[in-house]
Amino acid sequence: MSSAASAEIPRDVPxxxxxxxxxxxxxxxxxxxHIPWKKLQDDTAPxxxxxxxxxxxxxxxxxxxxxxxxxxxxxxxxxxxxxxxxGTDRSSRWDxxxxxxxxxxxxxxxxxxxxxxxxxxxxxxxxxxxxxAISLIEAIRPRRGCDFVADxxxxxxxxxxFMIMDLPFEEKPRMMALVNQITMPDGSMTIxxxxxxxxxxxxxxxxxxxxGTGTDLISHICNGRIGDRAITEQESVQMCVQTFxxxxxSVRNALSFIMVRLAQDPETRRALTANPAAVPGAINxxxxxxxxxxxxxxxxxxxxxxxxxxxxxxxxxxxxxxVGLDERENACPMGFDLNRGKMVSIPFGTGPHFCAGRxxxxxxxxxxxxxxxxxxxxxxVEPGATITYSPGILGAVDSLPLRW
Numbered sequence: 001m002s003s004a005a006s007a008e009i010p011r012d013v014p015x016x017x018x019x020x021x022x023x024x025x026x027x028x029x030x031x032x033x034h035i036p037w038k039k040l041q042d043d044t045a046p047x048x049x050x051x052x053x054x055x056x057x058x059x060x061x062x063x064x065x066x067x068x069x070x071x072x073x074x075x076x077x078x079x080x081x082x083x084x085x086x087g088t089d090r091s092s093r094w095d096x097x098x099x100x101x102x103x104x105x106x107x108x109x110x111x112x113x114x115x116x117x118x119x120x121x122x123x124x125x126x127x128x129x130x131x132x133a134i135s136l137i138e139a140i141r142p143r144r145g146c147d148f149v150a151d152x153x154x155x156x157x158x159x160x161x162f163m164i165m166d167l168p169f170e171e172k173p174r175m176m177a178l179v180n181q182i183t184m185p186d187g188s189m190t191i192x193x194x195x196x197x198x199x200x201x202x203x204x205x206x207x208x209x210x211x212g213t214g215t216d217l218i219s220h221i222c223n224g225r226i227g228d229r230a231i232t233e234q235e236s237v238q239m240c241v242q243t244f245x246x247x248x249x250s251v252r253n254a255l256s257f258i259m260v261r262l263a264q265d266p267e268t269r270r271a272l273t274a275n276p277a278a279v280p281g282a283i284n285x286x287x288x289x290x291x292x293x294x295x296x297x298x299x300x301x302x303x304x305x306x307x308x309x310x311x312x313x314x315x316x317x318x319x320x321x322x323v324g325l326d327e328r329e330n331a332c333p334m335g336f337d338l339n340r341g342k343m344v345s346i347p348f349g350t351g352p353h354f355c356a357g358r359x360x361x362x363x364x365x366x367x368x369x370x371x372x373x374x375x376x377x378x379x380x381v382e383p384g385a386t387i388t389y390s391p392g393i394l395g396a397v398d399s400l401p402l403r404w
Contacts, residue, residue, distance in 0.1 A: 007057030007088065012309050017047060022054035023294060023317065024086045024185075026391045033292055033389040038325050038334060049306040049316075056088040058296075058315040064326040064344055066306055067318045070297050072351025074102040076305075077297035077316065079353060083182075083393060084296045084315050085191060092191040094182075096245075097238040103352050108226045109239060113356045116220040117243075122359040126367075129160060133367045137375050145382065145403035148259050149252070153400075157251035157364055161244060164360070166216035171201065179248050184392040198241040206236045217243065243357070249394050250293065251361050254347070255368055256397035257290035258283065261336065262369070263381050263402055268338060273377040276370045282338055283365050288324035288345035289336050292395030295320065295349060320346055321395070379404035 009018055021040055028036045041062045044050040048066035049059055061067045070077045079102055085092045094100060098109035115121075136156055140146050158176070162169050178197045181189045189197075202218070209219045210233070221243075222236040231239075262269045272279055299314040310316075325333045329344035348355035355361070381387065382401035390396045 006053040007055075009051065009053060009057070010311070012311075013051045014308065017044075017049065017051050017308060019044065019050045019052050019060075020054060021050070021052045021060065022086075023060075023319070024055070024392055029391040029395070030388045033391065033395045034290065034321060034325065034334075037319060037321055041322050041325060047306060049308055049310075052317075055084055055086055056090050056315075058084055058317055059310065060317045060319065062319075062322055064323040064329045067320070067323050068346060068350050070316050071295060071318050071346070071349060071353070074106075074352055076300055076303060078102050078300050079106075079297060081298045081315060082296050082353075083191070084294075084317055086185055086187070090315070094191055095195060095238075096242040097235055099242050099246075099353060106352055109235070110352065110356065112221060112224040112226065112231070113239065113243065116217050116224075117356050117360060119359045122363055125164065126363060128163075129363060130367045130371065132156070132159060132163075133364075133371045134375075137372055141375055145401070148400040148402050149256050149397055150399065152368070153252045153255040153259070153397075156368065157255070158248055160251075160360065160364060161247040164217045164247075165205075165240070165244065166214065166218065167205065175201065175244070176248070179245055182245060182249070182393065184390055184394075184396065195241060198244060199237050202240045202244065203233075203237050206233060206240060210236075246355070247357055247360070249396075250355075251364050253292060253394050253396050254287065254290075254361070254365060256400055257292065257395075258286045258365065258369065259372075259400060259402075260381075260387060260397060261286055261290065262373075263379055263400070265336070266378075268336070269373065269377070271338065272369065273373040276373070278338070279369045279373075280362075280366055283362075283369065284345070285336060285338060285340055285343070287347035288330065288340075288343050289333075291321040291324055291345065291347045293320045293347075294318065294393050295353075320349070376404050 026036045044062050048063035050062055051059055061070050079100055081093045082099055083094045098106050136152060140151055158172055178194050181194050205218055206222045210222050212219055218240055221239050224231050272282055295318050297316050299310045299312055301312050303310050324345040327333050348358040379402050382403045385401040388398045390398055
């Protein structure tokens with residue numbers, strides 16, 4: 001797989017570990033996002049680490065155990081650089097809180113975020129979230145068709161983030177432009193400029209709500225405490241930037257991949273329509289099979305890992321999708337089994353940086369599937385339409401034309 005900018009191969013990287021795999025530009029991914037990733041996993045077996053010459057040169061963890069270890073082991077692998085930018089610029093980093101900190105510095109910020117997105121807090125909004133899902137589906141239903149990505153998958157989670165942060169929804173186009181520059185950058189903005197764009201938008205709301213009694217997530221963060229002191233304005237901005245960005249794109253893409261499955265699998269669709277209580281388990285299997293996210297880590301000091309030497313400063317891409325697709329952990333991983341039972345999958349990450357918004361995301365996915373099937377139980381991909389995908393830090397369904 002060719003890359004526009006190939007790095008020199010370090011002399012201590014064995015030749016049998018070298019690939020040319022640019023996760024921003026993967027041949028074949030437009031037709032099926034997951035097949036090229038599974039091929040990479042198979043082609044690099046029996047090893048769990050490969051070195052790619054793309055994007056300045058970096059490691060890719062390709063097996064479930066290695067991916068989980070690298071993501072979770074903060075004593076050897078730092079979150080200081082949790083994204084790998086396209087091209088060869090290794091200086092850029094997603095510099096926000098708490099994702100760019102390692103424990104123990106990370107813990108008080110994460111504790112504040114956990115309390116603002118706890119199951120109790122999310123469940124208190126569950127009825128309102130379900131009501132909005134129903135209203136959005138009811139508005140779409142009479143049309144007898146839609147582009148699910150544009151009309152629902154993008155609209156629903158964005159409105160949920162704007163709701164929990166109490167932000168004006170008319171700013172959606174401006175914010176989505178920034179989100180898309182994170183996951184599928186086109187080179188028009190640096191990471192620093194993206195962070196600044198989010199910060200410029202969120203800072204006035206933080207300043208306005210500081211010292212207030214609001215119950216929204218921004219108020220919770222900006223009036224919180226880090227240990228025995230009040231959080232600073234800049235810390236509040238960084239935490240709100242991370243929360244805002246993370247809450248949009250991941251749910252949009254998960255919803256889109258799930259609906260592709262349902263549109264193409266009438267047996268599963270009808271089983272879930274008949275038994276809505278089975279939806280949470282089905283979503284777990286869908287997230288195992290169709291996860292599409294890359295997180296990255298930086299090697300803290302020279303170590304031996306998976307039979308190779310990792311050098312201080314090396315970057316490691318950890319494709320979450322390859323955990324669920326690893327046949328060492330999940331039998332027939334490219335298949336889809338509603339009765340799979342025990343599985344190994346980390347769609348929300350693992351370790352200290354396990355997704356704080358997991359409970360909200362779970363609810364959004366469950367409510368969508370249940371309420372959609374209750375109102376539009378029979379649907380299909382628009383005949384003649386071609387579903388295409390875009391690679392990047394988050395794999396995406398470009399559009400999903402449905403009809404019913």
